[in-house]
Amino acid sequence: MAELNIQELERRFQEKIDNDIRIEPNDWMPERYRQTLIRQISQHAHSEIVGMLPEGNWITRAPNLRRKAVLLAKVQDEAGHGLYLYSATETLGADREETIDDLHSGKAKYSSIFNYPTLSWADMGAVGWLVDGAAIMNQVPLCRCSYGPYARAMVRVCKEESFHQRQGFEIMMKLAAGSEEQKAMAQDALNRFWWPALMMFGPPDADSKHTAQSMAWKIKRNTNDELRQQMVDITVPQAEMIGLTIPDPDLKWNEEKGGYDFGEIDWDEFWNVVKGNGPCNKERVEARRKAKENGEWVREAANAYAAKQKMKKAS
């Protein structure tokens, strides 16, 4: 009997999905749908928070006051995104602290791109242009994701990401039009971030274990390879416009498919970084763990103070 009920619930659930009706926190949902979303949204939240580190790295060294202010505003947005994404996982019954502990223990993943170091000011341009550019491409379809709170969070996130992408491109444009040193700095940043940015869309469709189910549930709307192709097609003309060279000798316009053919991605590097062997994996997780440890006494004090105030009010 119970079995039948679950089947019926699953049928109704899939029917809603097929009719593009949003799933809301109190609606029945299959456990695997819930778990998939918690995994994906918390990974997304962790990426925002870890992503603050490589950019925070350049705030104190920003070359002028305007750039410093823009970078501060951008990193602050990212903390805000992290906050509402963690809140979205809470609507699915996840606990924010436990979710964060999973990041620190290495159980939960975050976007691998943040395991690459930011070595020059131009990296602030490359990260905004390519990394936020790729993030937008991933996230715009998520505004139509079947889970309501996630889809709504994405609408706001995407608006801010598009400002981030523009400021990154603007940094690159300025450098590319600048002195020889500045041009070289911009080209070097593009060389280092191009391939990792393409890896951000995840493994090729044939190797992506979550894609098929996520597409059926309309959590995901496009495959990894579709989005990657879109990224290449949009970015190549932008690079040409400002006179930078995409570091891919196999890059070629394909008239027939109406898009670019591009070279082989080094998937060994990708999996290596995912496994924890990227240039900064250790430092990023360590920094987050330390922030939590060093903040322990602050959180305890805030709780103790709140409890005292509550007692005072009650008496």
Place this chain on the structure above:
Amino acid sequence: MNTLFEYLVRLGDDSLILGHRLSEWCGHGPILEEDIAMTNIALDLVGQATSILKYAGEVEGKGRSEDDIAFLRYEREYKNALLVEQPNDDFGVTMMRQFLFDAFRKPLFEQLTQSSDEQLAAIAEKSLKETKYHLKHSAEWVIRLGDGTDESHDRVQSALNDLWRYTDELFFTDEVDADLEAKGIIFSSEELKASWSEMVKNVLNQATLTIPDNGWQHDGGRRGLHSEHLGYILAELQYMQRAYPGMEW
């Protein structure tokens, strides 16, 4: 001496250097909400530094931009108070430093909204709105930490003990202030100190904290004589401008 220029540099450097210190916290805060709050306050301070130093450049009339002034002076030409260059240390030290500073800046900007210099009055008007939020935020944390746990009380008391010796300097005056006060551009520093003392006593009292007995006070910042910390701040702050002179970003 161009006294208004000198005064604006002192005012602007306080914002610039404290904004720098706060932005060092980025991504390392004790809770996510504080990462947001501290970057937000840093952003306000960088914005204040920008408008104040831009005006300083205009007043000086030598064609220097706000960036020239912010990034291309030697250490002895920076005029911030010693308090704002002190290291972040733990969150208790950062919040105590912020509170002691905010409690000074709020009445200062209140006064300056009445300045006979319209540009300065306009800057003060905008900065006052921001500073009210900063003060609310830092005062609440000082109270929460002071009256939280034994550990937080001890930490924030020790922060107060260490930072207290830099507070008198906030009210430092010399011929620059005397000249501007006579022109109605700035106002009495005694009144300022009275408002500050009242606010500080009130908040420290709620926080169950004690003002340290040792009354020894340092100064020098307003005359460009700093602690060893400033040099390192400038090494980071000026890195790009020094390494790539004369370029646009």
